[in-house]
Amino acid sequence: MKSKIHEYQKRNIKNMSKKALVIIALSITILSCNKPATVVKEVKTAYVDTSVLMKEYTEAKDLEAKYKAKSEEKGRQLDAEIARFKQEAAGFQAQAQANGQAWAQQKGAELQKREQQLSYAQQALSQELQQESGKEMDSLVSGVKKFIKTYGKENGYTYIYGTGDAASILYAEDKYDITKLIIKALNDKYKAAAPKDEKAVAKK
Known part of the structure; x- marks a missing residue:
């Protein structure tokens, strides 16, 4: 009689264990279903x-032309x-022979001082133009960034990576190159912001 009771208890415990495992498995499944799926964001580069860009960007070209003209204008008088001075220096030797040593020494010192x-x-x-153009170029580069x-x-x-003179990317596929898109967008923006009189000149 005792052995039958013992066997019945063993079967009961075994059945309870099976039921517990089924409940745990179901709980895990439900929790897994309720867990939100991780959304993998596309990495667009x-x-x-x-x-x-700096060679073909209209504003950069205009800035370069502006300081080239400014350099020519300010340098014309100089x-x-x-x-x-070169003409005087070229005729100095002939004049020195005609005017004597004392004149030659004085004139030579004057020419050296003028040089x-x-x-x-x-x-x-050169420094003045570099400082002026440097400030404007820094402002332009900051605007581009x-x-x-x-x-x-x-x-x-x-x-969006940068390649060029000061770049850290050694290789990239051509299909990821958006340089032309950026240049067009920048030039369109610059053209739209230009004064009306400049637009009229550009059309001519």
């Missing part, structure tokens, strides 16, 4: 060749003074 002054004037003009950042956000890019 591209790159811009910054050296090409070039005239340098030309006069130094002209050299300093050239350096000062902001534009690309906004462009990336609006067009769903995860990363």
Whole structure:
């Protein structure tokens, strides 16, 4: 009698264990179903060749042309003074023989002093133009970076890399190159912001 009771208890425990395993398995399945699926975001990348961009960006070309003209304009007077100095220096030897040693020493010292002054004037003009153009170029580059950042956000890019003279990317497939798209967008924006009189000249 005792053995029958013992066997019945064993069967009961075994059945209870099976039921417990089934309940646990069902619970895990339900929890798995209720867990939200992880959304894998697409990593959209591209790159811009910054050296090409700066060559073809209209504002950058206009800035370069502006300072080239400014350099020519400010350097014109200085070039005239340098030309006069060269003429005097070329005739100095013949005049020195005619006017004597005392005159030659005095005139030679004057020419040397003028040569130094002209050299300093050239350096000062070059530094002035470099500082002015450098400030404007820094402002332009900063604007381009902001534009690309906004462009990336609006067009769903995860990363937009830069290649060119100061780049860290050594290789990228051509299909990821959006340089032309950025140049067109920047040029369109620059053209739209240009004053009306400049637009009229551009049409001519």
